[in-house]
Amino acid sequence: MNTLKSFALELGRLLQSRLTWLVLLLTVISPAAGLTLYKPAFAETMLSMYLANPALAGGAVSGILFGLLTIYELDRSSRSRADVLINAIVSPMRSGMVRMLALNAAAIIGLFLTMLIWLPITYAQAGTVLDMTNYCLAYMIFMGLALPCSILAAAACYQFTNRADLSVVLFAAFAGLSLTVWSDNWQLCWLNPCVWALSDDFTNFRIFRSAAYMRLMWLAALSGVWVLSWCCIRRYGKGILGSLLRSTRRIYRPVIALLLIACSGAAYAAQPIIDNSNPDETASAFLELPYLEGVVCTGRTAKVYPDTAKGTVTGTASYRFLNSSGQTQTVSFGINPGYTVSSVQVNGEDMPFSIGDYQEFNEALLEAEIPADENVELIVEYGGFPQESRNMSETQGSAEISDEYICLQNAELAPRIMNVMPDEGMYPAEIEITLPKGMTVIPFCASEASIVSEYENGTVTWRYEDNGAGGILYAGDYICEEIDAGGITIEFYYGRKHRSVMESAGAIDAVRAVVDYCTEHYGPLSFGMGDKLKLIQSRVTGGGYAGDGASLLDEADFTAANLGDPGKGAGSGEVMIHELVHQWWGLANMFDSSNETDPWSAEGLTVYTTYRIVKELYGEEYAKQYYIDQWQQETDDYYLNFYVRNPEYLEKLPEEKRLEVLGSLTHVRRYCEMPLKILKAEQLVGGEEAMDMILHELFNRELDPYYPYLTYQNFLDACELREEDLNLD
Amino acid sequence: MIKIFLYECKRLLLNKFFFGILFVLLFYGRQVLSGTTVLGVSHTAPFSAWSFGDYLSRMLPLLWIGTLFFLTFFTSAKARRASVLTDAVRTCPRRYAMARCAAAFSGTLLLSLVCLAEAAVFYGSYFGWYEWGQLIIPVLVTLLPALIFALGSGWLLGRIRPWLIYVWMIVPFLCMALPLPSVLGIWNGSFFTEYPLTVGSLDPAFSIPAPVIAAQCVLLICGVLLLMFTGKKIHN
Numbered sequence: 001m002n003t004l005k006s007f008a009l010e011l012g013r014l015l016q017s018r019l020t021w022l023v024l025l026l027t028v029i030s031p032a033a034g035l036t037l038y039k040p041a042f043a044e045t046m047l048s049m050y051l052a053n054p055a056l057a058g059g060a061v062s063g064i065l066f067g068l069l070t071i072y073e074l075d076r077s078s079r080s081r082a083d084v085l086i087n088a089i090v091s092p093m094r095s096g097m098v099r100m101l102a103l104n105a106a107a108i109i110g111l112f113l114t115m116l117i118w119l120p121i122t123y124a125q126a127g128t129v130l131d132m133t134n135y136c137l138a139y140m141i142f143m144g145l146a147l148p149c150s151i152l153a154a155a156a157c158y159q160f161t162n163r164a165d166l167s168v169v170l171f172a173a174f175a176g177l178s179l180t181v182w183s184d185n186w187q188l189c190w191l192n193p194c195v196w197a198l199s200d201d202f203t204n205f206r207i208f209r210s211a212a213y214m215r216l217m218w219l220a221a222l223s224g225v226w227v228l229s230w231c232c233i234r235r236y237g238k239g240i241l242g243s244l245l246r247s248t249r250r251i252y253r254p255v256i257a258l259l260l261i262a263c264s265g266a267a268y269a270a271q272p273i274i275d276n277s278n279p280d281e282t283a284s285a286f287l288e289l290p291y292l293e294g295v296v297c298t299g300r301t302a303k304v305y306p307d308t309a310k311g312t313v314t315g316t317a318s319y320r321f322l323n324s325s326g327q328t329q330t331v332s333f334g335i336n337p338g339y340t341v342s343s344v345q346v347n348g349e350d351m352p353f354s355i356g357d358y359q360e361f362n363e364a365l366l367e368a369e370i371p372a373d374e375n376v377e378l379i380v381e382y383g384g385f386p387q388e389s390r391n392m393s394e395t396q397g398s399a400e401i402s403d404e405y406i407c408l409q410n411a412e413l414a415p416r417i418m419n420v421m422p423d424e425g426m427y428p429a430e431i432e433i434t435l436p437k438g439m440t441v442i443p444f445c446a447s448e449a450s451i452v453s454e455y456e457n458g459t460v461t462w463r464y465e466d467n468g469a470g471g472i473l474y475a476g477d478y479i480c481e482e483i484d485a486g487g488i489t490i491e492f493y494y495g496r497k498h499r500s501v502m503e504s505a506g507a508i509d510a511v512r513a514v515v516d517y518c519t520e521h522y523g524p525l526s527f528g529m530g531d532k533l534k535l536i537q538s539r540v541t542g543g544g545y546a547g548d549g550a551s552l553l554d555e556a557d558f559t560a561a562n563l564g565d566p567g568k569g570a571g572s573g574e575v576m577i578h579e580l581v582h583q584w585w586g587l588a589n590m591f592d593s594s595n596e597t598d599p600w601s602a603e604g605l606t607v608y609t610t611y612r613i614v615k616e617l618y619g620e621e622y623a624k625q626y627y628i629d630q631w632q633q634e635t636d637d638y639y640l641n642f643y644v645r646n647p648e649y650l651e652k653l654p655e656e657k658r659l660e661v662l663g664s665l666t667h668v669r670r671y672c673e674m675p676l677k678i679l680k681a682e683q684l685v686g687g688e689e690a691m692d693m694i695l696h697e698l699f700n701r702e703l704d705p706y707y708p709y710l711t712y713q714n715f716l717d718a719c720e721l722r723e724e725d726l727n728l729d
Numbered sequence: 730m731i732k733i734f735l736y737e738c739k740r741l742l743l744n745k746f747f748f749g750i751l752f753v754l755l756f757y758g759r760q761v762l763s764g765t766t767v768l769g770v771s772h773t774a775p776f777s778a779w780s781f782g783d784y785l786s787r788m789l790p791l792l793w794i795g796t797l798f799f800l801t802f803f804t805s806a807k808a809r810r811a812s813v814l815t816d817a818v819r820t821c822p823r824r825y826a827m828a829r830c831a832a833a834f835s836g837t838l839l840l841s842l843v844c845l846a847e848a849a850v851f852y853g854s855y856f857g858w859y860e861w862g863q864l865i866i867p868v869l870v871t872l873l874p875a876l877i878f879a880l881g882s883g884w885l886l887g888r889i890r891p892w893l894i895y896v897w898m899i900v901p902f903l904c905m906a907l908p909l910p911s912v913l914g915i916w917n918g919s920f921f922t923e924y925p926l927t928v929g930s931l932d933p934a935f936s937i938p939a940p941v942i943a944a945q946c947v948l949l950i951c952g953v954l955l956l957m958f959t960g961k962k963i964h965n
Binding site: 038161168169173181645649653661 | 753794
C-alpha cells in the first residue's frame with residue numbers, strides 16, 4: 001500500500017470520527033472568541049475588530065484543538081493496543097507520516113469551512129472596507145498557518161515521548177508560553193501573531209509579511225523537529241535512541257531535519273523585518289556626533305524607486321559638500337538598517353564606505369570619506385526592505401509599501417546627513433519618486449509635489465523640494481479637501497475609502513474648530529512657505545506627529561465603529577486634535593529635546609491644550625473623565641510604582657527590563673504628570689482665561705536666537721510660580 | 730501500607746513523565762518570573778507576597794494538569810486491567826486508595842516545591858532577597874486548596890469515566906478566560922493584581938478578605954471530602 005493510498009484511507013477514517021467533526025465544528029465557531037473573549041488587536045479600525053481578532057482567536061483556539069486531536073489520534077493505536085498488529089502491516093513511520101498528513105488535510109477542511117462561514121458575518125460587521133485580499137490573507141496567515149504548526153508540535157511531542165500525558169503537558173506549555181509570556185515577542189508568539197491593527201483604508205501587506213515570516217519560520221523549525229521525532233518513532237521494540245539510530249540509517253532524514261532547523265534558526269537570527277535599534281530610547285549617540293569642521297552641505301537630491309509589489313525601495317541620493325578644511329573628512333549618514341549600499345561615488349570615483357553594527361532609532365551609521373577637494377559631490381546607491389524599529393516591534397506596519405499606500409520616513413527615504421552643517425541654515429533638497437499612476441505624493445512639509453514625467457509602464461515620477469537633512473513622504477490613494485480656518489488654508493488629505501466616514505464624523509468641522517480655537521487663544525500660525533497647513537491621514541499607526549507645515553491624522557481617529565458608539569462619538573479625532581495642536585506647541589526649536597527623560601517637553605502643553613479643546617467641544621464632564629481623571633490615575637500609578645519608589649532595585653534589573661520600565665515612566669511624566677502640573681498652574685494663576693493669556697504671550701514671545709527654546713523656567717516665570725508650587729500631592 | 734505508598738511514589742516519580750513535566754515547569758516558570766513577575770503587581774515589589782501569588786496563579790494551570798496526569802496512572806485502561814489483580818489482594822480498598830492519593834499528592838508537592846525553589850533562586854539572584862517566610866501564606870492559600878481539590882475531584886471523575894480527567898484539565902484555563910466574581914479571584918489570579926489596590930495603603934501587608942478565605946476553604950473541604958470517596962468503587 002503506497003503512502004498516497006494510505007493517506008486517503010486515513011483521511012477517510014479521520015473524517016468518520018465524531019471527535020474530528022467536533023473539533024471541526026469548534027474550529028468553525030472559534031473566531032467568535034475574537035469578538036468577545038480574546039481581542040489582541042486593540043486598534044479600533046473595523047478590520048482590526050472584525051477580521052484580525054476573529055482570525056487570531058480562531059488560530060489560537062483551533063490550533064490548540066488540532067494539537068490535542070493530533071495527540072489523541074497518534075495515541076489511538078497504542079491506547080487500543082492495536083499497535084502491535086498495525087505495525088506488523090504498516091511501518092510505524094509511514095503511519096506517522098500518513099496521520100500527520102491526514103490531520104493537516106482535516107485542518108485545511110476546517111480552515112476552508114471557517115472562511116466560508118465567516119465571510120458573510122465579517123462583511124456584515126466590517127462593511128464595505130472588507131476586501132477579499134485582506135480577508136483571505138488574514139484567515140490563511142493568522143489562523144490557517146497556526147494549524148500545521150500545532151499539528152507538527154503536538155505530533156513531535158508524542159513521537160518523542162511516546163506518551164499522551166507528557167505530550168499534552170509539553171504542548172500545553174508550548175501553547176501557553178506563546179499566549180502569555182511570549183505574546184509580545186513577534187518572533188516567538190507562534191500561536192498568536194503579534195498583530196495590533198489592520199488598516200481599513202489602505203493595504204496591510206507589511207503586517208501580513210511579518211506574521212507570515214514568523215509562521216513560516218516556526219513551520220520550518222517544527223517540521224525539522226517533527227522529522228527528528230519521526231525518526232524516534234519506536235520500532236522493532238527499541239527505545240528512543242535505538243529507533244533513532246535505526247531510522248537515521250537513511251541519511252537524508254536527519255539531514256532534512258537539521259537543514260530545516262538550521263534554516264529556521266538562520267531565519268530567526270537574520271530576520272529582515274525588525275532592526276536592532278538600541279532599546280534605550282534615551283540614547284543619543286548619533287545626535288552627539290560632532291559636526292565636521294570646515295564642511296557644509298550645499299544641497300542634496302534623491303531619486304527613489306519603491307517596488308510596490310515587493311515592498312522594497314531602491315534609490316540614488318546625491319549630496320553636494322563644500323569642503324574648506326583642505327583635508328579628507330568622513331561624512332556620516334543615518335540609513336535604514338534594512339538597506340544595503342551598493343556603491344558610494346565621490347566626484348565620479350568609487351569610494352570605500354562602511355555601515356556600522358550599532359543602530360539607534362531605526363538608523364544605522366553609514367560612513368564615507370570625502371577628499372580634500374573644495375567641491376565634492378557624493379552619490380550613494382542604496383536599496384532593500386526597510387526594517388522597522390525594534391522598540392516598536394509590537395506595533396508593526398508603519399513601513400507599508402504598496403500601490404495603495406507608502407510612508408517613507410527620513411532614513412527610509414534617503415540616507416540622512418548626520419554630521420555636516422547646512423550652508424546658511426539650509427539643506428536644500430530635491431526629491432524625485434517614481435510610483436504607480438493613481439498615487440498622490442504628499443511631502444510631510446510645506447512644499448507641494450508635482451508630476452514631472454509619465455512612463456508607459458504605468459508609473460509616474462513626482463518631484464518636490466524640501467529643506468532638511470531627512471524628510472517624510474506619504475503617498476497613496478488620497479483625496480484632498482481645502483479648509484479655511486484661522487487665517488490659513490488647511491489641505492486635508494484622507495484615503496478615498498474613508499470619505500463616507502469623514503463626512504459622517506464631521507471631520508472637516510472638527511479640524512476647523514481646532515484651528516480656530518488655537519488661533520484665537522494663542523495666535524496665528526506662520527509658515528515659511530505660504531499660509532498652508534497639511535493634515536494627512538496615515539494608515540493606522542497608533543499615534544501621530546507634526547512637522548513644520550504638516551500634521552498627521554491617524555486612520556483610527558475617525559472610524560465607523562467610533563461613529564456607531566455613542567460612548568466614543570464625542571471623542572473621535574482626538575489624536576488629530578493633539579497633532580494639530582503640535583503646530584502651536586512643539587515644532588521647530590520650541591522645546592529643547594536633548595534630554596529624553598526631561599518631563600518638560602512639547603507634550604505637556606499639547607496634551608493640556610487638547611484637553612481644553614475637548615472640554616470646549618464635548619463638555620466638562622467628558623474632558624474630566626477622559627483627560628484629568630486619566631492623567632491623575634496614571635500619575636498616581638507612576639508615583640506608586642515600586643521602581644520609582646525604590647530606584648536601587650531598578651539598577652538590579654537586566655538592562656532590557658530596566659529600559660522598558662524607564663521608557664514607560666518617562667511617557668507618563670510627559671503625557672500625564674506635566675499636563676496635571678499645567679492644570680494646577682492654571683488654577684494658581686486665576687483660571688483658564690489667565691492661563692490662555694500666559695500661553696498667548698509665551699507663543700508670541702521674542703526668541704533668543706542662541707537659545708530659542710521654551711523652557712520650564714520660562715513657563716514658571718510667566719506664571720509667576722516656583723517649581724515647588726506645582727508639586728502634585 | 731507504607732510499602733505501597735513508596736511503591737506508588739516510585740511509579741509516579743521515577744518515570745519520564747515526571748521529569749518531562751519538571752522540565753516544562755522550570756522553563757515556564759523562568760519565563761513567567763523574568764517576563765512578568767519581575768515588574769511586580771499592583772505597585773508592589775516583585776518579591777512581595779502579591780507578586781509571588783500572581784506567579785503561583787500563573788503556574789497553577791500546569792500544576793493542576795500535572796496533578797491530574799498523576800491520577801491517570803491509576804485510572805488508565807492499563808491500571809484498570811491491573812486492578813483485577815490488586816483488588817484480589819487482602820487490603821482495605823480505602824487505605825489502598827489513600828496510599829495512592831498520598832503518592833499523587835507527594836508528586837504534586839514535589840512539583841510545587843520545584844516552582845517555589847525556582848522563585849526563591851530568582852529572587853535571590855536578581856534582588857538579593859531571601860525572606861522566604863513571607864511567602865508561605867500565598868502558597869498555602871493559592872496552591873493547597875486548588876491542588877487538593879484537583880486531586881479529589883480528579884480522582885472521583887477518573888473513577889466515573891477515565892476520560893473525564895482530561896476534560897477536567899481545561900478548568901484552570903476556563904477560569905483564566907472567564908470573568909469570575911472577585912471572591913473567586915484567586916482561581917484566575919485577578920485577586921493578586923486587584924485586591925491590593927483596594928486596600929488603600931502602599932505596599933500592603935498580605936491579607937485576604939473573609940469571603941475569599943471562605944471560598945478557598947470550601948474548595949479545600951470539597952477536595953478533602955471528595956478524597957473521602959476514594960475507597961468507594963464507583964465504576965467497573
